[in-house]
Amino acid sequence: MTDHQPELPRHTSFGWLIAVLGADMAHALDNRLKEIGLNISLWPTLFALWEEDGLTQSELTSRCNTAHYTTTRLLDSLEKMALVERRPHPTSRRAHLVYLTEKGRELEATAVPLAKACNDEFLSGLSPAERTQIQSLIHKIIINRNPALPS
Amino acid sequence: MTDHQPELPRHTSFGWLIAVLGADMAHALDNRLKEIGLNISLWPTLFALWEEDGLTQSELTSRCNTAHYTTTRLLDSLEKMALVERRPHPTSRRAHLVYLTEKGRELEATAVPLAKACNDEFLSGLSPAERTQIQSLIHKIIINRNPALPS
DNA sequence: TTGCTATATTTGCAAATGCAACATTATCAT
DNA sequence: ATGATAATGTTGCATTTGCAAATATAGCAA
Numbered sequence: 001m002t003d004h005q006p007e008l009p010r011h012t013s014f015g016w017l018i019a020v021l022g023a024d025m026a027h028a029l030d031n032r033l034k035e036i037g038l039n040i041s042l043w044p045t046l047f048a049l050w051e052e053d054g055l056t057q058s059e060l061t062s063r064c065n066t067a068h069y070t071t072t073r074l075l076d077s078l079e080k081m082a083l084v085e086r087r088p089h090p091t092s093r094r095a096h097l098v099y100l101t102e103k104g105r106e107l108e109a110t111a112v113p114l115a116k117a118c119n120d121e122f123l124s125g126l127s128p129a130e131r132t133q134i135q136s137l138i139h140k141i142i143i144n145r146n147p148a149l150p151s
Numbered sequence: 152m153t154d155h156q157p158e159l160p161r162h163t164s165f166g167w168l169i170a171v172l173g174a175d176m177a178h179a180l181d182n183r184l185k186e187i188g189l190n191i192s193l194w195p196t197l198f199a200l201w202e203e204d205g206l207t208q209s210e211l212t213s214r215c216n217t218a219h220y221t222t223t224r225l226l227d228s229l230e231k232m233a234l235v236e237r238r239p240h241p242t243s244r245r246a247h248l249v250y251l252t253e254k255g256r257e258l259e260a261t262a263v264p265l266a267k268a269c270n271d272e273f274l275s276g277l278s279p280a281e282r283t284q285i286q287s288l289i290h291k292i293i294i295n296r297n298p299a300l301p302s
Numbered sequence: 303t304t305g306c307t308a309t310a311t312t313t314g315c316a317a318a319t320g321c322a323a324c325a326t327t328a329t330c331a332t
Numbered sequence: 333a334t335g336a337t338a339a340t341g342t343t344g345c346a347t348t349t350g351c352a353a354a355t356a357t358a359g360c361a362a
Binding site: 011013014015016017018019020021022023024025026029044047065115118119122123124125126130131133134135137138139140141142143144145146 | 162164165166167168169170171172173174175176177180195198216266269270273274275276277281282284285286288289290291292293294295296297
Binding site: 207208209219220222223224227240243245246247 | 309310311312313
């Protein structure tokens with residue numbers, strides 16, 4: 001070992017930086033969510049439902065960026081926790097519509113501020129201008145890759 | 152369903168944007184790596200070793216941001232693939248030093264350009280100035296969270 | 303030296319994930 | 333209608349991951 005550190009991948013590769021930051025943020029949110037009986041794997045689905053429920057599982061799948069079988073299993077968990085329920089679709093006998101229960105709906109007020117706090121904590125080293133900047137740059141990359149997403 | 156889309160979490164939450172982008176990038180690199188018999192889980196360890204080998208497993212663990220037992224298992228895989236070898240540590244009988252084999256060393260020339268191409272593809276919608284900007288902003292966030300990392 | 307604590311690595315077991323196949327229902331062309 | 337194909341959701345099984353405990357060694361204090 002020399003006393004001069006060579007440049008490591010985390011310093012030079014964009015993908016690596018994103019992976020490290022993503023893992024770090026997921027871990028931080030997961031810890032907070034555990035305090036209220038949730039965990040990070042449930043988060044995208046719950047968040048999507050707080051914004052709009054009565055969705056089919058495949059609509060949820062696409063909004064949450066998860067695999068269809070993952071959605072099936074997450075909903076099994078969320079139903080056991082009595083946070084959501086599957087109701088029959090009015091016109092299709094194979095699809096379900098997913099609704100929040102009262103308990104699931106109430107959770108939003110507790111949970112969302114945790115996530116906001118988490119985001120803020122990570123962004124705390126940046127100026128307001130820098131925050132806007134990074135958000136829009138990342139958004140730009142995502143849209144560039146998948147123009148189908150609404151801007 | 153109305154014809155007006157409410158704002159979804161992916162549009163407003165920094166953590167969500169990072170998670171989506173991270174998953175997307177990991178998936179893209181994983182696909183490329185599979186063409187040459189590797190996969191994304193092996194990547195951080197190999198990359199770290201290409202930069203410097205003869206590290207102990209715990210040094211590798213800390214550079215790769217993985218769990219110690221993950222390092223153990225990844226090295227088992229990499230040894231089976233004849234890409235690395237564990238050698239005894241000269242002064243400690245519990246530690247090992249991890250070295251690339253000739254085959255492992257040669258792989259760098261094939262693999263690293265794949266990853267570079269992958270990064271470039273994701274950054275292709277940004278101007279050179281924007282690329283510098285986003286890289287430095289993300290770096291700043293990571294450092295802010297973990298000041299122990301070398302800048 | 304003895305014993306206590308910390309470090310380095312591995313492993314057993316349970317939970318989570320991914321893949322591929324399945325069952326069921328819709329759609330659509332003939 | 334009939335049959336082929338696609339969409340929706342679930343499940344079995346193998347692989348991966350994570351936690352906690354185990355093993356072995358090092359370092360240090362009395």
